[in-house]
Amino acid sequence: MMEDKIAAIRAEIEENISSLELSAALYEFRKSFLDNKDGKISQLMKGMKDLPKEEKPAFGKLVNDLKTWAIDKFDEYNEKIKAKELEQKNKDEAIDVTMPGVKNEVGALHPDTMVIGELIDIFAGMGFEIYEGSEIENDYYNFTALNTPKDHPARDMQDTFYVSDDFLLRTQTSAGQIHVMENKKPPIKILSPGKVFRSDDDATHSPMFSQMEGLVVDRDISLADLQGMLDTFSERIFGEGIKTRLRPSYFPFTEPSVEVDVSCFACGGKGCKLCKGTGWIEVLGAGIVNRHVLENCGIDPDVYSGFAFGMGVERIAMLKYGINNIKALFESDTRFAEQFKN
Amino acid sequence: MLAPLSWLKEYVDIDVSAKELEGLLFSAGFEVEELKEVGADITGVVVGLVETCELIPDTHIHVCQVNLGEYGTQQICCGADNVCVGGKFPVAMVGATVYATAKDHVTVEGVMTIKKGKLRGQESNGMLCSGTELGVTEDMYPGAGYNGLLVLPKDAPLGMDVKPLLGLDDYIFDISVTANRPDCQSIIGIAREVAAVLKKPFKMPDLSYHTDGKDIDFKITVEAPELCPRYIAHYVSDIQIAPSPAWMRRRLSLVGINAISNAVDITNYVLKEFGQPMHAFDLNDLENTEIVVRRAKENETIVTLDEKEFRLNPENLVICDKNKPVALAGIMGGLNSEIKDTTQDVLLEAAKFARDNIRRTSRALGQSSDSSQRFEKGLDEYTTQLGMKRALHLMEEIGCGKVSSAHFEVSAGNSTDAHPLTVSVRRMNQILGITVPNDEIINCLDALGFAPQIDGDDLHVMVPAWRDDIDDHVQDIAEEVIRSYGYHHIVPTFLKEASVTAGGRNADQKLLLRVKKTLCAQGYSESIFYSFFSPKDLDMLRIPENAKERYAIRIKNPISEELSLMRTMLSASMLNAVVRNLRRGNTKGRFFEIANVFYPKELPLNAYPEERKHLCIGAFGDSETFFTLKGALEALAETFAIKLTFTRSTTTFTHPGMTAAISLDGQEIGYIGRVAHDLCASLAIEKPVFLCELDYDALRPALGKALVYKPVPKFAVETRDLALVVGEEITCAQMEDAMTESCKYLTKVSLFDVYRGKQIGEGKKSMAFKLVFTPDDHEFTGDEIDKYVKKLLKKLEFMLGAELR
Structure with a gap:
């Protein structure tokens, strides 16, 4: 009688379990047999109390065997169903990985800021402080103190915007040299980036652009030091193996004055379109600070000497990034800005 | 500065090629901007002798047999009227390049290559050439100006390249002379440098002359020695006005000067050769044989050689005879004393005038000349003396007149010696x-x-x-x-003697870069716009007449009215950039600019103005809202741990319902808003545009606060979501403030939804907030939080009429 019941339960489980497909259904099915209160196998256990004492051990073993078998059976099926379910879930969740990502759009720094940043990093490592002067400058600082008195022909080199008789839009960041030297005694190493203005507006000139001025004043500073420093600068900004070439030029506030060319980084100096076949690219002007400039700032030119250099930030940016139109730098076209994210 | 190689060779023995010389000059500081071969376009043209010449009946064309020496005899058809047997002419052989001319045979239309051809059935293997076809003018070669064949000398060797014969193998150096070397604005100046780079002697042009002309009595007074440190005059008699000799005309022509007559050409020649401007007066026009160099009288007038009249003032220097100005010193001679065909006696002038005065007068009168441009660059008095000597030598050499011994020299006493x-x-x-x-x-x-x-x-x-x-x-x-x-x-060294110094950005400079990077991280790209803008930009933003922004510094000499005012605000430039982008089809974008605005203390400027950094942000496109831009500001505030407060406000150019004033610690530092609909319409903007401008310098001190760590709370935070129904007039800020004040453990309140609908009722909205409670010394229980919420609700109901939804 009891044996029949056990066989029936076994058969019921065997018969139905394979048709179950969801783990929730399996759970319910399992509960219908193993639930402590209402489970069919638990009921069998409870029915044992009505059996004669001597039959109890044998029957108890049978029920226990059944229980063990059932648990194994349920566990086995549970594994199978879980695996199937996971497979289905993964299938359902599969995505088109080529669809666009969700991103936080980032903006770009202006190429001038990037170049100035790079220059500052290079020169800060050599001990240069950063000084930023004002855009509106006194005629004295922009010209006179830089050995360019009124009606000096060198003033014709730069078309100046005046805002009053004595004030102008600075034409060169060199104006900062004087402010620094008036307030600081050697050793001086400063880098002065900023906007400058010239009354020139055509395809290749912008009435506003940026310059970066550098000044070193100390004992025994020489032209050889200038070239050594510029060699390091050129390699860092344009790449390994770039060389510099000095050639004579003229600026009122330096003497000797030089134009500094770097070997063409596009062709390695063989001559190409970028360097107009010369193998060299003009990047900056420099020279030994003119003694009168030091005197104007109360620095004894017999004790100290110095060099100064100045470069066009946009020119460096245009060379570095291959920008072909200076005007594009001041237009904020989204298609321009997009290219400078980094 | 134009310097022909042939002219330089006159004074230096140049034994290197033009190209090599260019390199040497470059290394010495004289950049050759262009090295031009005079006859660069002409090739394959040789001397030919016309041996037979027969007219094709009923045409003007002759069939010629032309002997080209080593190139044999060629049949060539020619339409020129001066072709003749026995004549020697330039012959462009097949394959040669010469200038193509228009029907008038005068206008050059480009370069052509000579091909075999047939004219009226007759074969033609080349072309007999005119001066124009070879690019040779009358001044460059006598006879070249004839509208027909250029006639070559009888002794020209057959088959010889004509270029050396016609001076077409010459080179012209266009040299960029730096401002410190005015002495090199002359042929002799360049020749001295050429001699130096070649380590060869420089040969001074001939300065000698004989004084066999008539003598005169003459008086020179310099009343303004500060403007004229040296004035030299010399009398030349028996003037014979005639064309100059070919060599002089050729040289002038190579440097771009048309020959006029010998007397005038000499002054131009000396200007080019020595860099000394010269002037020649017709002595008969000078009243009372007297020259006075003085400042012009107020309203005195002069008519210059080009027949322009100028009204002068004492800032202008004039050369006068007894009564009237006869020249505008250093700029141009007067019409009243110019050299004429009938001129018999000349007073030659060589002077040094102060460069700044010439410059100012030239600018003020709008009158300039080769002479004034030369004076403006600066001139030394030694050269003034040389120039006069050279002019006198040339007067004699080319037979223009007889040099007298009447030499007058007035100087302020400057030395002309080494x-x-x-x-x-x-x-x-x-x-x-x-x-x-x-x-x-x-x-x-x-x-x-x-x-x-x-x-x-x-x-x-x-x-x-x-x-x-x-x-x-x-x-x-x-x-x-x-x-x-x-x-x-030079062997590069690396600051071998220099002291070690500490470098790098200062705190403000570092901060600025961090702010820029923070904004980039929010999707905004950095802009740089011009520091100047247009009065129209202020009009565009409807800035009132009396507003601070209208008190702008004006550039005295702007490029245009559009770029005439120093910016007093950045928003206009940003809005213009948005318009530009939309016009170019860019439908969305985000930009920021940090730049100076300029506030004068008084105008006209007599002290440094205040330069303040402003931050301007612009965003445009369909996905932008007031809150996307505000979010960027909040991110900035969060990054630098500051609190910005936004209160409803208005500007003249933003939407009245979508504008806020931005404050920091109770001080208003800027605005944020959507560009007004009517302004957008007038600018043809069809996308929403949002702008914000802040006084960065006011913000900056707050940004630089040192970072101080607070320990992370020991106990878990508790959050509650509350949906509250309030009247439409209640602002988010009011709700947030009321809640924050009600409980010290409430550390964060954030709105996450606003709902309006029938269930909520007319004129009302439901605002859903997430509240974060942070315990300090013990774990919160649910009951505790409920108690705080209850208190908070009571307060909200009392203060703002809020009800729990």
Whole structure:
């Protein structure tokens, strides 16, 4: 009688379990047999109390065997169903990985800021402080103190915007040299980036652009030091193996004055379109600070000497990034800005 | 500065090619901007002898047999009227290149290559050429101006290339002369440098002359020596006005000057050769044989050679006879005393006028000339003397007139001699950073005319009289030595003697970069716009007449009205950029700019204005809202741990319902808003545009606060979501403030939804907030939080009429 019941339960489980497909259904099915209160196998256990004492051990073993078998059976099926379910879930969740990502759009720094940043990093490592002067400058600082008195022909080199008789839009960041030297005694190493203005507006000139001025004043500073420093600068900004070439030029506030060319980084100096076949690219002007400039700032030119250099930030940016139109730098076209994210 | 090779060769023995010379000049500081071969376009043209010449009946064309020497005899058809048997002409052979001319045979239309052809059935293997077809003018070669064949000399060898014969193998150097070397604005100046780079002697042009002309009595007075430190006049009699000789006309032509007549050409020639402007007066027009150099009287007038009348003032220097101005000093002669075909007696003038005065007068009157441009660059008085001598020599040489002994020279006493200078060799080498061998120092300076001598550490030189740029210190000499010795001799060193210094950005500079990077991270790209803008930009933003922004610094000489005011705000530039982007089809974008605005203390400016950094942000496109832009500001505030407060406000150019004033610690520092609909319409903007401008300098001190760590709370935070129904007039800020005040443990309140609908009721909205409670010394229980919420709700109901939804 009891044996029949056990066989029936076994058969019921065997018969139905394979048709179950969801783990929730399996759970319910399992509960219908193993639930402590209402489970069919638990009921069998409870029915044992009505059996004669001597039959109890044998029957108890049978029920226990059944229980063990059932648990194994349920566990086995549970594994199978879980695996199937996971497979289905993964299938359902599969995505088109080529669809666009969700991103936080980032903006770009202006190429001038990037170049100035790079220059500052290079020169800060050599001990240069950063000084930023004002855009509106006194005629004295922009010209006179830089050995360019009124009606000096060198003033014709730069078309100046005046805002009053004595004030102008600075034409060169060199104006900062004087402010620094008036307030600081050697050793001086400063880098002065900023906007400058010239009354020139055509395809290749912008009435506003940026310059970066550098000044070193100390004992025994020489032209050889200038070239050594510029060699390091050129390699860092344009790449390994770039060389510099000095050639004579003229600026009122330096003497000797030089134009500094770097070997063409596009062709390695063989001559190409970028360097107009010369193998060299003009990047900056420099020279030994003119003694009168030091005197104007109360620095004894017999004790100290110095060099100064100045470069066009946009020119460096245009060379570095291959920008072909200076005007594009001041237009904020989204298609321009997009290219400078980094 | 144009310098023909042939002219330079007159004074220096040049034994290198034009190309090599270009390189040498470049290394010495004279950049050749263009090296132009005079006959660059002409090839394959040789001397030919016309041996037979037969007219094709009923045409103007002759069939010629032309002997080309080594190139054989060729049949060539020719339509020129001066073709003749026995004539020697330039022959462009098949394959030659010459200028193509229009039907008038005068207008050049480009370069053509000669091909075999047939004219009226007759074969033609080449072309007989005119001067125009070879690019040769009458001034360059006598007879070349004839509208027909250019006739070559009888002795020209057959088959010879015509280029050397016609001077087409010459080169012209267009040299960029730096402002410190006005002496090199002349052929002799360049020739001196050429001599120096080639280490060859410089041969001074012939300055000699005989005084066999009539003598006169003449009076020269210089009343303004400060404007005219030297005035030289010399009388030349028996003037025979005629064309100048071919060589002079050719040289003038190569440097772009048309020959006029011998007397005038001499003045131009000396200007080019010596860089000394000259003037010739017709002596008969000078009243009372007298010259007075003086400042013009107020409202005095003069008519210059080009028949323009000028009203003068005492700032202008004039050359006068007894009564009237006869020349605008250094700029242009007067019409009343010009050289005429009938001129018999000439007073030649060579002077030095102060460059700044010439410059000012020339600018003020809007009148300039080769002469004034030369004076503006600066001139030395030694050259003034040389120039006069050279002019007198030429007067005699080309038979223009007889030089008298009537020479007048008035000077303020400046020396025209070389002067001594001694500098330290050691100091010079120290500036260069290398040791230039003493013999090299001597070589370099000797070639440049400095007559150097070294005595121990003393380097003695004589500074040439034409080198006004030498400022009498060691750096001048160092420059001369190194540009001659060669910069390639410098061995780079790396600040070997310099002190160690601490470098890098200061705190403000670092901060600025961080702010920029924070904004980039929010999707905004950095812009740089011009520091100047247009009065129209202020009009565009409807800035009222009395507003601070209207008190802008005006550029006295702007490029245009559009770029005439220094910016007092950045928003206009940003809005213009948005419009530009939309016009170019860019439908969305985000930008920011940090730049100076300029506030004058008073106008016109007589002190430095206040330059303040502003931050302007712009966003446009369909996905932008007031809150996307506000979010960027909040991110900025969060990054730098500051609190910005937004209160409803208005501007003249933003949407009245979508504008807020931005404050920091109770101080208003800017605005944020959507660009007004009507303004957008007038700018044809069809996308929403949002702008914000802040006084960055007001913000900056708050940004720089030091970072101080607070320990992370020990106990877990508790959150509650509350949906509250309030009247439409209640703002989010009011709700947030009320809640925050009600409970000290409430550390964060954030709105996450606003709902309006029937269930909520007319004129009401439901605002859903997430509340974060942070315990300090014990774990919160649910009951505790409920108690706080209850208290909070009570307060909200009382203060703002809020009800729990």
